[in-house]
Amino acid sequence: MALPKQGIATATIRGSDGQDFTLAVPAVLHGERLHISADHHSTLRFAMHSAGVENAELEFSEMEVA
Incomplete structure (x- = not known):
């Protein structure tokens, strides 16, 4: 069984105006x-x-924990 990995989930979203924006959450x-x-x-x-x-x-994206 794999251990849980901490990191960041990133979503790139294109708005109705054609502009892209990126959200990143833990x-x-x-x-x-x-x-x-x-x-x-x-x-x-x-x-x-x-x-x-x-x-x-x-x-x-996995974050390295020190």
């Missing part, structure tokens, strides 16, 4: 499941709704 990857806190998930959903986007692809 996340944990456990196996194939990406876990984001309710507050950060709400932030992503609000930004997507504001941009008129219903779906976005998230990219996970």
